[in-house]
Amino acid sequence: MSVFPDDKLVVAISSRALFNFEEENRIFESGDPQAYMALQLQRMDQPARPGIAFSLIKKLLAFNDTTTQRVEVVILSRNDPVSGMRIFRSGNASGIKLERGVFTQGRSPFRYLHPLRANLFLSVNAEDVREALAAGYPAARVLTESALAGENYPNEVRIAFDGDAVLFSDEAEQVFQQGGLDAFQLHETHKALQPLPEGPFKPLLEALHRLQASGTPAMKIRTALVTARSAPAHERAIRTLMHWKIHVDEAMFLGGLPKGEFLREFEPDFFFDDQTRYVDQAAQHVPAGHVAAGIKNVKKAA
Structure with missing residues (x-):
């Protein structure tokens, strides 16, 4: 397990920015978090589809090789730890190497950007993004309605x-x-x-x-x-x-x-x-x- 050297690019990203959890999120937003957790547990072995920032993250991780880890991706999410298990499994199934994650079960996670030494924070939550920007971190609210990235420039x-x-x-x-x-x-x-x-x-x-x-x-x-x-x-x-x-x-x-x-x-x-x-x-x-x-x-x- 690596630590964060000063020259490593560290991206903190929420689960909905990396993967398409929109169907699951609609259940959560309906006010039934228990049903949301049950659905995530039911789909534990079903990899989530790529989300809006998936292409960016997968390409950045391609800068790593067997000798040097130049990029680290950390899940920083308002999700619960149970849902976190599915996120890690989805990453493994998609070739996205995830080693670290912070799951705050509904609380704002932006305060963990400092110990993570994050260079970028991507989230669907507007409040979290504003707080991260106010604290001095590059951060953006990902539009889940965006078009997915094209495939013409794989390298x-x-x-x-x-x-x-x-x-x-x-x-x-x-x-x-x-x-x-x-x-x-x-x-x-x-x-x-x-x-x-x-x-x-x-x-x-x-x-x-x-x-x-x-x-x-x-x-x-x-x-x-x-x-x-x-x-x-x-x-x-x-x-x-x-x-x-x-x-x-x-x-x-x-x-x-x-x-x-x-x-x-x-x-x-x-x-x-x-x-x-x-x-x-x-x-x-x-x-x-x-x-x-x-x-x-x-x-x-x-």
């Missing part, structure tokens, strides 16, 4: 990120909300040479960069920045990545165009965005998650 982990409030802070978005497009463009032009402050997902991008550098020829990482920014505001985003000494493989400055069709062409295993309208667009084509960070989400929560 690439493909991840797409929005810029402001995801990779970068929402400083520029605040200017846009207060002063409109002209104020935003002027602000970004004047500050083109000044790097943007980091956003909640910068640590994950750094971890992926380290994983790529120490990885295996059998699996590569391909990243994309997919942002509503357009020229001239694109320059500050590019210069910020250069300042961080991190590159992305593709950059799309869409100037407000719908992101879904562009993501359909990129075919990511997962896409992260802070705005629900873009996440909803993306979910029609690719696995998508909502990052509840920045001023847009503060307003929604108020």
Whole structure:
């Protein structure tokens, strides 16, 4: 059993983000947890179908080999320990190596991200994601209605990120909300040479960069920045990545165009965005998650 070295990528994920437990969850949401546990026990030897984040997790685990464990996946779930047995069995049947799990039986599990040293938390529970983000962890609410990942790139982990409030802070978005497009463009032009402050997902991008550098020829990482920014505001985003000494493989400055069709062409295993309208667009084509960070989400929560 391995421990977590400093350079290991650790993904904490809920059971419903990794596997399709929607039928079982409907019974739980009906207010009958005992019936839910009985059904999970009844289906103990029936492997669950892949969930929305399954492709991402399976590809990340392909960076491990017999000599080096570069990625660890930990189940972090509000499930009960009985249901946890089925989750581990489903992982084994699907070729997903799971060694660790924390099951809190209805309580929020986000506080365990610290001892797990998690680089990413994926969950279907919006409250857990907000708490994780507030504690400083990259986290996203997985949309279970998303399309599953495509199969055209079996040897690439493909991840797409929005810029402001995801990779970068929402400083520029605040200017846009207060002063409109002209104020935003002027602000970004004047500050083109000044790097943007980091956003909640910068640590994950750094971890992926380290994983790529120490990885295996059998699996590569391909990243994309997919942002509503357009020229001239694109320059500050590019210069910020250069300042961080991190590159992305593709950059799309869409100037407000719908992101879904562009993501359909990129075919990511997962896409992260802070705005629900873009996440909803993306979910029609690719696995998508909502990052509840920045001023847009503060307003929604108020």
